[in-house]
Amino acid sequence: xxxxxxxxxxxxxxxxxxxxxxxxxxxxxxxxxxxxxxxxxxxxxxxxxxxxxxxxxxxxxxxxxxxxxxxxxxxxxxxxxxxxxxxxxxxxxxxxxxxxxxxxxxxxxxxxxxxxxxxxxxxxxxxxxxxxxxxxxxxxxxxxxxxxxxxxxxxxxxxxxxxxxxxxxxxxxxxxxxxxxxxxxxxxxxxxxxxxxxxxxxxx
Amino acid sequence: xxxxxxxxxxxxxxxxxxxxxxxxxxxxxxxxxxxxxxxxxxxxxxxxxxxxxxxxxxxxxxxxxxxxxxxxxxxxxxxxxxxxxxxxxxxxxxxxxxxxxxxxxxxxxxxxxxxxxxxxxxxxxxxxxxxxxxxxxxxxxxxxxxxxxxxxxxxxxxxxxxxxxxxxxxxxxxxxxxxxxxxxxxxxxxxxxxxxxxxxxxxx
Numbered sequence: 001x002x003x004x005x006x007x008x009x010x011x012x013x014x015x016x017x018x019x020x021x022x023x024x025x026x027x028x029x030x031x032x033x034x035x036x037x038x039x040x041x042x043x044x045x046x047x048x049x050x051x052x053x054x055x056x057x058x059x060x061x062x063x064x065x066x067x068x069x070x071x072x073x074x075x076x077x078x079x080x081x082x083x084x085x086x087x088x089x090x091x092x093x094x095x096x097x098x099x100x101x102x103x104x105x106x107x108x109x110x111x112x113x114x115x116x117x118x119x120x121x122x123x124x125x126x127x128x129x130x131x132x133x134x135x136x137x138x139x140x141x142x143x144x145x146x147x148x149x150x151x152x153x154x155x156x157x158x159x160x161x162x163x164x165x166x167x168x169x170x171x172x173x174x175x176x177x178x179x180x181x182x183x184x185x186x187x188x189x190x191x192x193x194x195x196x197x198x199x200x201x202x203x204x
Numbered sequence: 205x206x207x208x209x210x211x212x213x214x215x216x217x218x219x220x221x222x223x224x225x226x227x228x229x230x231x232x233x234x235x236x237x238x239x240x241x242x243x244x245x246x247x248x249x250x251x252x253x254x255x256x257x258x259x260x261x262x263x264x265x266x267x268x269x270x271x272x273x274x275x276x277x278x279x280x281x282x283x284x285x286x287x288x289x290x291x292x293x294x295x296x297x298x299x300x301x302x303x304x305x306x307x308x309x310x311x312x313x314x315x316x317x318x319x320x321x322x323x324x325x326x327x328x329x330x331x332x333x334x335x336x337x338x339x340x341x342x343x344x345x346x347x348x349x350x351x352x353x354x355x356x357x358x359x360x361x362x363x364x365x366x367x368x369x370x371x372x373x374x375x376x377x378x379x380x381x382x383x384x385x386x387x388x389x390x391x392x393x394x395x396x397x398x399x400x401x402x403x404x405x406x407x408x
Contacts, residue, residue: 052336079402083395090391104389110396111406118395122388129385132256134377136385143358144382144389147351152393154347156401173338175391178348181333181340182390183383184326185308185348187294189356190379191287191322192314197360198283202315 003029006039010047017047025050025064049169057176063088067172071165078167082159083113085168089176090117093124100126108145151182207233210243214251221251229254229268253373261380267292271376275369282371286363287317289372293380294321304330312349355386 007014020026026046029037046068053059053067066088070081098114101123105112112119129136136144155174160166195202211218224230230250233241250272257263257271270292274285302318305327309316316323333340340348359378364370399406 048337052338056332056336056338077402079398082398082402086391086394101388105392108393108396110393111399112392112395116392116395118388118391122385122392125381125384125388128260129381132260132377132381133252134256134260134381136378136382137362140355140358140362140378140382143355144386147355148386148389148393149396151344151347151351151390152397154344156394156397158341158344159401171394173336174340174344175394177329177333177336177338178340178344179387179390180329181326182348182352182386184305184322184329185312185352186355186383186386187290187322187379188309188316188320188326189312189314189352190290190360190375191316191320192312192353193356193360194283194286195315197363198281198286 001039003037003039006043006047009044010051012047012051020047020050023061023065025061025068045165049165052169052173057089057173059089059176067168071168078159078164081164081168082171083116085172086175087117089172090121093117093120095120095123095127097127098123100130104141104145108149110149205243207241207243210247210251213248214255216251216255224251224254227265227269229265229272249369253369256373256377261293261377263293263380271372275372282363282368285368285372286375287320289376290379291321293376294325299324299327299331301331302327304334308345308349312353314353 001009003014003017006012007017017026021028026043029039029043031037050064050068053064054061059067067085070076070084070088073081073084076084098119101119102114104122104126105119155171158170160170205213207218207221210216211221221230225232230247233243233247235241254268254272257268258265263271271289274280274288274292277285277288280288302323305323306318308326308330309323359375362374364374
């Protein structure tokens, strides 16, 4: 298809498509002449992924490029691709002391990459708790670890296997876009639990 | 104690304490003369709560005021106080259509306030998924609902009961500060699950 049709099918303006081509987020089309190129369904898919990553998932152009590099890495296996894509979508956190995070993770018995952005995020989150003088009750912490393990196990079990693009789309968008869903579900579930504890007969 | 001692005990500068007094976040001390007031342990506690809410929890001055109003509301019962404090700490989201969120919550069987900021947050999060064309696999969604229910149940069961201040400190700081912990735990648990699925013999 021509660029005009690619634009019509995806709803992305031609000028924006040209920008993605210049930024090498979108692979070049097949050249038909010096000024004409043709695009195919792979371009449609890639364009939709770029839009989702830049729009709802709010990644930067640089992060999107790293996610796409993970898809296109010629020799990487699934684990390496996923790790690369996930790290690209993670926000770096500068932390002095990984000790508390590593203690939590040792208790959970998980395998993890101690140099990953995810572990640094956990350390930063624990440091903010400590700064606020807030201690998570022991049973709550156990519930968090158990919930995270069940969620992650289910998510990884459902990674699509038909292509690297599908796998990374699922895991990067799933990680980033599901986060606000999880947080909102917890807050509404707290409403339910508070009603049941403080208004068990449903008088309100 | 004098303001200088209140400052020394909490590490908050005198100018900052005066600002909180002017903003009526901190109740006035007991006046000893026209220019001298005395403060007590309740001021120390309140000051620590203000610092935690403004610092690690990143609430605005206006949000902190609403949280403190919930603590000080003379006639409110625990449920009303908690709801007021939680709403104060929630980020409002403008959404057109609560339908998808209400469908999810009906499925979960939870009691909830359809006009609350939490339900609007859920609707906004689901709208972002739809915009990205991302569908959560059914079993994953079930895992999210179950995890949220278990977490909320455990958290509400551990609300301290000795004072409204303690209850609200626990629930507001817990809600806000635990969110990044939960998200980081999920991301690290995904590492563990990915290792187990794609590298079961631990060769890396």
